[in-house]
Amino acid sequence: MRFGVSSLPHRAMPFSPAHAIRQRVPLGLDSPSSADVLIDATALDTGHRDRGIGRYVHGLVQAMGALEPLPEAALLRLHPEATPLPQKAESKARGPSDGELATPFATWKLRRPRTTHLGRFLINELRLARELRQSGAKLYHATEPWSAPVGPGFKTVITCHDLIPLQFPEHYMGKGHRYWQVYHHYMRLRERWGALDHIIAISEATATELKQRFNVADERITVVPNGIDHGHFKPSAPETIKALKQRFNLENPFALYVGGYDFRKNTELLIRALAQLPSSTELTLVLAGGGDAQARKAHDALAEKLGQAHRLRWLGFVDDRDLPALYGAAEFFVYPSLAEGFGLQALEAMACGCPVIASERSSLPEVVGDAALLANPGSAYGWGESMSALLKDDALRERLRRAGLERAQSFSWERCARETAAVYERLLAST
DSSP states (O other): OOSOOOOOOOSSOOOOGGGOEEEEEEESSSOGGGOSEEEEOGGGGSTTTTSHHHHHHHHHHHHHTTSSSOOOEEEEESOTTTSOOOOBOOOTTTOOBTTBOBOOSEEEEEEOOSOOOGGGHHHHHHHHHHHHHHHTOSEEEESSTTOOOOOTTSEEEEEEOOOHHHHSHHHHSOSHHHHHHHHHHHHHHHHHHTTOSEEEESSHHHHHHHHHHHOOOGGGEEEOOOOOOTTTSSOOOHHHHHHHHHHTTOOSOEEEEESOOSGGGOTHHHHHHHTTSOTTOOOEEEEESOOOHHHHHHHHHHHHHTTOGGGEEEEESOOGGGHHHHHHHSSEEEEOOSOOSSOHHHHHHHHTTOOEEEESSTTHHHHHTTSSEEEOTTOHHHHHHHHHHHHHOHHHHHHHHHHHHHHHTTOOHHHHHHHHHHHHHHHHHTO
């Protein structure tokens, strides 16, 4: 065994590594041909870099690079020179070696394809399968679900983050010809996933969706929760929080939401919940995160209609460096989502010492556990009651703050990497 580890979609079609042709340009310390496992890290080089899949890949690879012994793996990248690879942490016992950090994994550089048209997925998967057989890698880890090459000569494990487009097809699968393209692609995925060697689900909720919609057997799914960077997402110093509030002009008490504004995020419910509060209540709803102009216009119109426009504050994109202090400055964090593969923002808020009110649906209850208030995402009245309770009860806020900090400690990228490496080990042992 080479690992030394104890064995145990929604949105427009993204780029997939199956659309790329390998250029034989190995980077790093080892030759790719010596690697047992090839990990798809192309999300670090696309628009997914700062989104959920990109964070997953970065956290997983960085933590896996610190495992002892180091897994014999290589990374699939598009532009490795643009985003430095995670560096292997130095041993405190040995001290730094020549003042430099060692790059843990070799890299295969890919060139971007000419097209990402749905009709070319099968051809590109066959092409990647051929390249994998030539590489000598025994296992391919597809970190996003759109492409999972299968075939003799190697095994395939895929990470499934969610199946949200199938839950809300009218909102995430387009219309007309586009709808049928996406639908048939998912049906093809359903057939091809039956030939996969294993699937990693990032939550029990996602695992349940796989079983119900794709008829995947229990023994072919391993739930490996996402992690969190505890070195970054942690309680901020009071002076840091004070400086952030001054910089963003956040004088009044506020509830915080961080994320997108598409249908499943259910953020208009928060405006309706504000309308349930007495007019004398001092509370601003601060919305942080990217969103299109149409979504903002709809939210503003609803706030105006309900007389809540004065309580709405848009921050737009907030740099990751400011998020811990922003979480710490809020009275509480609100997350009314209808469906999440995991719900990382709720975990980030708890890790920063911010009380959380979360939707009682999908993966959120398993992420927050008993460390947050859960509310029905279909009830503005219920959310208004929860918000009012937290505003009035200092002891409740403090209890949730402490419980959230403790809960967040059970999620780490080290755990994610260790359990993922254990999946690799089991699959390689069965060759």
